[in-house]
Amino acid sequence: MNLETLRAVVDCLIPRDAFPGAYETGVCDYLVTLLATDLKNEAEFFSTGLDAIEGEAHARFGKSFVNLLSDQQTGVLESIENGDLRTNWPVSPQRFFDMLVRTTAEGFYSDPQQGGNRGSVSWVMTGFEDPNS
Amino acid sequence: MREYDAIIIGSGAAGGIVACVLAEAGKHVLLVERGPSLSFADVGRDHLRNQRLAIYGHNAGPELRGNPRVFVDPEGRSRIVKPHELDYHNNAACVGGGTRVYGAQAWRFHPDDFRMATKYGVPGGSSLADWPITYETLEPFYERAEWELGAAGDGSPINHEIPRRRNYPLPPVPPSPQTEALLRGAGRLGWITSPVPLLINTQPYQNRAACVQCKYCVGFACPTDAKNGTQNTVIPRALATGNCELQTGAVVISIDLDGRGAVNGVTYFASTNSDTQQIQARAKVVIVSGGAIESARLLLNSTSKYHPHGLGNEHDQVGRNLQGHLYPRAYGLADTRVFNGVGPGVTIATTQFNHDNPGIVGGGMLADDFIKPPIDFWYDSLPPDLPRWGLANKQFMRDNFTRVMHVRGPVQDIPNPDGRVTVDKTVRDKWGIPVARLSGTTHPATVDAAEFMRERGEEWLCASGCEKVWSTQPGLILSGRQHQAGTCRMGKDPRMSVTNEWGRVHGHDNLFVVDGSLHVTNGGFNPVLTIMALAFRSAEYIARAF
Numbered sequence: 001m002n003l004e005t006l007r008a009v010v011d012c013l014i015p016r017d018a019f020p021g022a023y024e025t026g027v028c029d030y031l032v033t034l035l036a037t038d039l040k041n042e043a044e045f046f047s048t049g050l051d052a053i054e055g056e057a058h059a060r061f062g063k064s065f066v067n068l069l070s071d072q073q074t075g076v077l078e079s080i081e082n083g084d085l086r087t088n089w090p091v092s093p094q095r096f097f098d099m100l101v102r103t104t105a106e107g108f109y110s111d112p113q114q115g116g117n118r119g120s121v122s123w124v125m126t127g128f129e130d131p132n133s
Numbered sequence: 134m135r136e137y138d139a140i141i142i143g144s145g146a147a148g149g150i151v152a153c154v155l156a157e158a159g160k161h162v163l164l165v166e167r168g169p170s171l172s173f174a175d176v177g178r179d180h181l182r183n184q185r186l187a188i189y190g191h192n193a194g195p196e197l198r199g200n201p202r203v204f205v206d207p208e209g210r211s212r213i214v215k216p217h218e219l220d221y222h223n224n225a226a227c228v229g230g231g232t233r234v235y236g237a238q239a240w241r242f243h244p245d246d247f248r249m250a251t252k253y254g255v256p257g258g259s260s261l262a263d264w265p266i267t268y269e270t271l272e273p274f275y276e277r278a279e280w281e282l283g284a285a286g287d288g289s290p291i292n293h294e295i296p297r298r299r300n301y302p303l304p305p306v307p308p309s310p311q312t313e314a315l316l317r318g319a320g321r322l323g324w325i326t327s328p329v330p331l332l333i334n335t336q337p338y339q340n341r342a343a344c345v346q347c348k349y350c351v352g353f354a355c356p357t358d359a360k361n362g363t364q365n366t367v368i369p370r371a372l373a374t375g376n377c378e379l380q381t382g383a384v385v386i387s388i389d390l391d392g393r394g395a396v397n398g399v400t401y402f403a404s405t406n407s408d409t410q411q412i413q414a415r416a417k418v419v420i421v422s423g424g425a426i427e428s429a430r431l432l433l434n435s436t437s438k439y440h441p442h443g444l445g446n447e448h449d450q451v452g453r454n455l456q457g458h459l460y461p462r463a464y465g466l467a468d469t470r471v472f473n474g475v476g477p478g479v480t481i482a483t484t485q486f487n488h489d490n491p492g493i494v495g496g497g498m499l500a501d502d503f504i505k506p507p508i509d510f511w512y513d514s515l516p517p518d519l520p521r522w523g524l525a526n527k528q529f530m531r532d533n534f535t536r537v538m539h540v541r542g543p544v545q546d547i548p549n550p551d552g553r554v555t556v557d558k559t560v561r562d563k564w565g566i567p568v569a570r571l572s573g574t575t576h577p578a579t580v581d582a583a584e585f586m587r588e589r590g591e592e593w594l595c596a597s598g599c600e601k602v603w604s605t606q607p608g609l610i611l612s613g614r615q616h617q618a619g620t621c622r623m624g625k626d627p628r629m630s631v632t633n634e635w636g637r638v639h640g641h642d643n644l645f646v647v648d649g650s651l652h653v654t655n656g657g658f659n660p661v662l663t664i665m666a667l668a669f670r671s672a673e674y675i676a677r678a679f
Contacts, residue, residue, distance in 0.1 A: 012522075012523070013522040013523065014522070014526075014527050015523070015524050015527065017524060017527065017528070017531075019527075019531065034189075038189040038190070039189075074523065077522075101521050101522050102512075104522070105508065105511050105512075105522075106181055106188065106508055109180075109506075109507040109508040109510075109511050109530070110180040110181050110506075110507075110508040111178060111179065111180045111506075113179070114179075114180075114181065122507055122530070123507060125530070125531050126507045126510075126530050126531060126534035126535070127470070127472060127474075127534055127535040128348070128474070128506065128507050128534060129474075130474055
C-alpha cells in the first residue's frame with residue numbers, strides 16, 4: 001500500500017487546523033491495522049483505490065498526489081467523490097471513496113486503543129471529554 | 134438423565150425473571166444460556182464494536198463465526214448475514230441477554246396499547262389485534278419489575294395517561310442543559326413531559342452502588358454495576374436459592390416429546406473449552422425465553438411426527454408478526470452548549486403523541502438520547518447538507534458536538550403477518566441447526582406514524598430554540614432488532630395466536646413461551662419493562678401450576 005499517498009489523503013479528509021489532522025493522530029496506523037484484521041479481505045481493493053487516486057493526480061496535474069497544493073488535492077478528491085474521472089478505475093470509485101471517508105473518520109473519532117485518536121485529541125476537540133477532569 | 138421441575142431456555146429479560154420466581158418458589162430449575170457470562174472487561178469499550186455501533190463486530194454475542202442468519206430484503210433477494218450486521222436483527226447472547234448492554238429505559242405500555250384493534254380498527258393487510266389482557270391486569274407486575282430490579286423515574290406527570298399505584302423506588306436522573314431547553318420548548322407547545330424512567334440506580338439500591346454518570350450506558354456494561362439487568366438482580370437471586378442451575382454455553386437443539394407427543398424436556402449441546410457434549414434434560418415444564426427470533430426458530434425446528442410444522446404451529450402462526458420499532462430521529466443546532474458530559478444523557482420525554490393523532494394508527498414516545506460517542510455522532514447525527522469530509526466536516530464536529538440536541542423515539546409497530554421468522558431450508562449454524570430466515574416488512578401504517586413522529590421531533594426542537602433542524606425516518610423496513618417482539622403472540626383464538634394469556638402454547642399443557650414473542654403489539658415504547666412484567670405474571674402462574 002502506498003503509505004505516502006495514504007498520509008496525504010487522510011490529511012486532506014481531516015486536515016490540521018487548531019487541532020491536529022488525521023495523520024498526526026495515528027489514522028494511518030488505524031487503517032493499516034484495520035486492513036490487516038477486520039478488513040483484510042478489502043486490503044487489495046483499498047490499495048488499488050489509493051493507486052487510482054495517484055493516477056488521477058498524474059492525469060490532472062502531472063504530479064504525484066503528495067506534491068500537489070492543498071487546493072489541488074481537495075479538487076482531486078472532490079472530483080472522485082463526484083464521479084468526474086480522468087482515468088479508468090479498476091475498482092468502484094464510489095465504493096472506495098465511501099470506505100476511505102468512513103474509515104478515516106473511524107480512526108480519528110473512535111477510541112485511541114484502535115490506533116488513531118492519539119491522546120484522545122478528537123474527544124477533547126469535540127468536547128466529549130473534558131481535558132480538565 | 135438430568136431431571137428438573139422446569140427448564141428455561143434463555144437468560145435474558147424474561148428468562149432470568151422466570152428462573153428467579155420458580156427457584157424462590159422451591160422449584161428445581163435449569164436455566165440454559167447459549168452465551169457466556171460477560172464481565173465488565175469482557176464487554177469492553179470498543180467504540181466500533183459494541184451493541185449500539187457494530188461496524189466490525191459487537192460485544193454481547195453471539196460470535197460472528199458460525200451463527201449466521203438469512204435475510205430477505207423487500208425485493209425478495211436473500212443473503213447470509215453475520216450477527217453484527219443490522220439485517221441480522223441481533224439482540225444479544227450472554228447471561229442477562231440484551232439487559233447486559235441495554236440503555237435500560239423502563240417504560241410501561243399505555244393502556245390503549247393493549248386494545249389497538251378496538252381503538253383503531255384493523256388496517257388492511259395488518260394482523261393488528263387486542264391483547265387478551267388489559268393494562269390493569271399487568272399493572273401490579275410492572276410495579277414488581279420496577280421495585281425488584283430497580284427503576285428510577287417519576288410517573289406523576291403522566292399518571293393521567295399511564296396510571297400507577299406506586300411511584301418508582303428511585304428518583305429520576307438529573308436534568309441537563311438539553312433537558313432545560315426541551316422543557317421550555319414543550320412548554321411553548323403545551324406538551325406534557327416527564328423524566329425518562331431507567332432501570333438504573335440513581336442512588337445505591339439493593340446493595341449495589343449508584344450510577345457514576347459515565348457516558349457509556351447503551352451498548353456497554355456499567356462500571357459500577359448500577360445498571361439493572363437480570364444478570365445482576367434476579368439471576369443472582371435465583372442462584373442464591375440453591376434451586377437453580379445456570380448452564381452457559383448451552384445451545385438447545387430441540388424441545389423433546391414423550392411417546393404420546395407431550396413435551397418432556399430438551400436436548401442441547403454443552404460446550405467447554407475442551408469439548409462439546411450433547412445432553413438431554415427432562416422437566417415437568419419447558420419455558421422458551423430466547424427472544425422473538427430465537428424462540429420462534431426453536432419452536433419451528435422442533436418438528437416431529439406429532440408436530441410436523443413445529444411446536445405450536447398448527448395454524449402457521451409461529452414466527453409471524455415480527456415487530457420492533459421504527460425510530461424517527463430529529464436533530465437541532467442549539468445556540469449554546471447543551472452537552473454537559475453527564476450520563477446516561479436521556480432525561481426528558483413526551484408521551485403526548487402515543488395515541489389519538491389525527492389520521493394515524495398509534496404513535497410513539499419521543500425522548501432525548503443517550504450520550505453518543507463522537508464516532509457514533511459522526512455516523513448518525515450530522516446534517517445531510519454537511520460535506521462528509523474536509524475542514525467543514527471537522528469544524529462542525531469541533532463546534533457543534535456539544536450543541537446538537539437529539540430527539541428520537543420508538544413508533545408503535547402495526548404488525549404485518551408477512552414480517553416473519555421462518556427457518557432456512559439450507560443454511561445451518563455451526564451446530565448443524567437450521568438458522569432463522571427473516572423476511573417481510575412492517576405495515577405501511579407504521580411508516581405513516583413514523584413520519585408523523587419525525588415531524589413532531591422537528592417541531593419540538595424548533596420550539597426549543599434550535600436555529601437549524603434536520604431529521605431522518607427509516608421507511609418501510611423490517612423492524613425487529615433489539616426490540617424484537619410478536620412472533621408467538623398471545624391470544625384467545627388458537628388460529629390467530631400461539632399462546633394463551635399466560636404464555637402457554639395452545640395445544641400443550643407444559644410448554645410456555647415467555648419473552649417479547651408474546652407481545653400482541655409492541656407499544657410506542659422501549660419494550661423491556663413489559664417483557665419483565667409479563668415474565669413475573671407468567672412465572673407466578675407456572676409456579677402455581679407445576
